[in-house]
Amino acid sequence: MFIRIFQNSPLLSTQLYRKHSSRRVLLLFTKTLILSASLGGYIPTIQAADFSCVWKGKILHAGKWTDQSWGDCNNTFPNNTGSITYDATLRTGFSGVDLDQNIEIQNFSFNGGTFKGENELIVNEVFNWSRGNLMGAGIIEVLGGLDLNSGRKVMGKEQTLINSQTANWSGGSIDLFGTSELVNSHGATFNVTSDRLRMFGSSTSQFINEGNGSFNGNENGIIMIKLGDPTQNVQFDGPSFNNNGMVIVEQGIARLGGGGTSAGAFYAAEGQLLNFSGGTHVLLPGSSVLGSNIEFSHKDGGGTTTIEGVYDVENTVISGNSVFFNSAISYTSTLTQTLGFLEGIGNIVATDKMTLSGGWIQSSKPHIEGQQDQAILASLGELDINGSFIQIVGHRRVMNFGIANWTSGGIRLHSTLSRFENKEGAVFNIKENATFIVGAGLNIGADPLTPLEQGLFVNRGDIVVDLSDERQPVQINTRLANLGKIHLQGNKLVFGSDLLQFNNGSLLFDIGGENLNELDVLNIAGEAKLDGLIDITLTNSFVPRSGATFDILVAGSISPFETIEGFSLGGQDGDKFDFDIVPLDSENQVLRLTYR
Numbered sequence: 001m002f003i004r005i006f007q008n009s010p011l012l013s014t015q016l017y018r019k020h021s022s023r024r025v026l027l028l029f030t031k032t033l034i035l036s037a038s039l040g041g042y043i044p045t046i047q048a049a050d051f052s053c054v055w056k057g058k059i060l061h062a063g064k065w066t067d068q069s070w071g072d073c074n075n076t077f078p079n080n081t082g083s084i085t086y087d088a089t090l091r092t093g094f095s096g097v098d099l100d101q102n103i104e105i106q107n108f109s110f111n112g113g114t115f116k117g118e119n120e121l122i123v124n125e126v127f128n129w130s131r132g133n134l135m136g137a138g139i140i141e142v143l144g145g146l147d148l149n150s151g152r153k154v155m156g157k158e159q160t161l162i163n164s165q166t167a168n169w170s171g172g173s174i175d176l177f178g179t180s181e182l183v184n185s186h187g188a189t190f191n192v193t194s195d196r197l198r199m200f201g202s203s204t205s206q207f208i209n210e211g212n213g214s215f216n217g218n219e220n221g222i223i224m225i226k227l228g229d230p231t232q233n234v235q236f237d238g239p240s241f242n243n244n245g246m247v248i249v250e251q252g253i254a255r256l257g258g259g260g261t262s263a264g265a266f267y268a269a270e271g272q273l274l275n276f277s278g279g280t281h282v283l284l285p286g287s288s289v290l291g292s293n294i295e296f297s298h299k300d301g302g303g304t305t306t307i308e309g310v311y312d313v314e315n316t317v318i319s320g321n322s323v324f325f326n327s328a329i330s331y332t333s334t335l336t337q338t339l340g341f342l343e344g345i346g347n348i349v350a351t352d353k354m355t356l357s358g359g360w361i362q363s364s365k366p367h368i369e370g371q372q373d374q375a376i377l378a379s380l381g382e383l384d385i386n387g388s389f390i391q392i393v394g395h396r397r398v399m400n401f402g403i404a405n406w407t408s409g410g411i412r413l414h415s416t417l418s419r420f421e422n423k424e425g426a427v428f429n430i431k432e433n434a435t436f437i438v439g440a441g442l443n444i445g446a447d448p449l450t451p452l453e454q455g456l457f458v459n460r461g462d463i464v465v466d467l468s469d470e471r472q473p474v475q476i477n478t479r480l481a482n483l484g485k486i487h488l489q490g491n492k493l494v495f496g497s498d499l500l501q502f503n504n505g506s507l508l509f510d511i512g513g514e515n516l517n518e519l520d521v522l523n524i525a526g527e528a529k530l531d532g533l534i535d536i537t538l539t540n541s542f543v544p545r546s547g548a549t550f551d552i553l554v555a556g557s558i559s560p561f562e563t564i565e566g567f568s569l570g571g572q573d574g575d576k577f578d579f580d581i582v583p584l585d586s587e588n589q590v591l592r593l594t595y596r
Contacts, residue, residue, distance in 0.1 A: 049085035176205035195232035211245025220245035227252030257300025296321035357387030413455020426461035439478030524555035535571035
């Protein structure tokens with residue numbers, strides 16, 4: 001696990017690299033690990049109070065806490081007075097017990113029925129809750145420990161339950177309805193220790209983890225998820241999950257399916273998974289997402305996640321969610337997108353490998369004078385493009401700094417500011433079942449003859465065509481600006497739009513015979529604005545006869561750039577040829593080579 005220390009500066013050049021800092025890791029997580037070891041399973045030993053009171057009221061009738069319906073209770077009801085302390089065990093019917101005044105006791109066991117009221121109950125030691133309904137408008141504050149086990153536990157109306165020490169959720173479900181709140185307070189730990197647990201309810205209720213978002217465990221609430229089976233999950237689905245402290249996935253899978261607003265830290269330990277699986281999540285400035293595996297999915301209905309704080313993880317998967325990366329720069333070692341939307345106004349850097357198999361990559365970054373208009377998605381290592389189609393939309397620039405392999409599917413560039421860029425020193429391989437790159441925008445204006453809005457494919461490195469003989473040509477049906485090299489293969493690359501080649505760009509043609517299937521040919525439906533170099537190499541020991549001609553490039557029109565006249569022949573054998581631009585009967589033009 002590596003954490004980078006970085007400045008919030010734009011991503012503008014190849015000076016992008018991964019900053020490994022194991023010392024930073026040690027500083028950030030030493031306190032967390034100490035807290036995990038010292039607090040992780042702690043529940044104080046329950047010591048019986050002076051009197052242990054058991055509710056004896058009639059199960060079908062409503063009662064009040066102050067009723068004389070308690071057994072073994074000193075002829076009163078449980079409420080610490082002076083030096084006398086009380087424990088309480090409560091099980092009621094549906095009509096329940098009303099907390100009709102503020103009460104303080106030592107230990108509280110609640111295992112069925114309904115507990116309600118508008119007053120405050122303070123539990124100095126342990127609250128053991130196995131099942132039942134907390135349906136009041138009051139507050140239960142647990143100062144010692146909270147033991148959540150067994151059956152279904154329901155909070156409703158305006159009830160508040162506060163854990164101020166250590167909670168262990170080891171069994172059963174927790175359902176929050178109304179405007180109820182389950183609070184893990186500053187310095188408290190909420191342990192999730194069993195498989196297949198679920199917190200369910202309404203979006204108006206809240207599970208709140210208090211803190212200041214720093215890595216100081218003494219000031220933060222800690223939600224510690226350590227399941228028995230690392231392949232199983234705990235699901236937080238429905239209530240708003242608001243984390244201002246620390247959420248640590250130490251073992252297992254945590255699914256956040258209900259949304260929430262957070263300014264705290266989220267951390268997935270090595271090999272573990274944190275899944276933003278539904279609802280609307282807003283991670284505010286000052287928040288952080290760190291660790292091993294983070295997924296944005298639709299497993300709990302999908303939704304949106306907005307990231308405005310630090311994002312620095314090992315593996316990111318987008319499989320059916322809308323993720324807005326709004327921080328200046330977000331880092332991930334690997335990025336895999338199969339569905340969903342990668343959005344936001346910030347830059348994202350994948351340092352090791354990026355796999356794009358589908359979904360939408362977009363941005364609505366506003367124009368700011370002196371800054372580039374596109375938000376960047378950068379791949380510094382390997383880039384695999386496969387699957388169906390990837391959609392690049394709005395003000396988004398996808399940049400390849402390493403080796404890209406386009407093996408299947410297509411790429412759609414939807415607007416004038418959407419761009420795919422192959423950077424200096426990078427290689428873009430067109431292989432196997434690649435299909436087409438298309439500018440897929442709408443007509444500008446009402447006139448159907450108005451050209452399509454098109455994105456731009458920019459090549460500053462090497463484009464290499466490597467397709468089987470049986471394959472149909474790959475279509476590039478959007479504008480391509482060539483400032484690098486394009487290594488052609490037979491007639492396997494066809495341009496349905498324009499080719500703009502600058503003075504440092506080159507097209508590499510191999511000629512191995514006079515037949516069409518023995519030489520590279522480039523067909524361009526639009527305009528070929530050629531500067532730079534036409535690179536000619538004779539292959540297969542082929543020596544043309546004097547005066548032999550080769551039509552290597554056919555376009556709607558062929559013209560030099562306005563600022564620099566024409567282009568030159570180069571490569572291994574370029575000095576052996578002359579060239580002409582010749583009109584054809586089809587109103588196209590051809591670049592014709594003549595061997596001297």
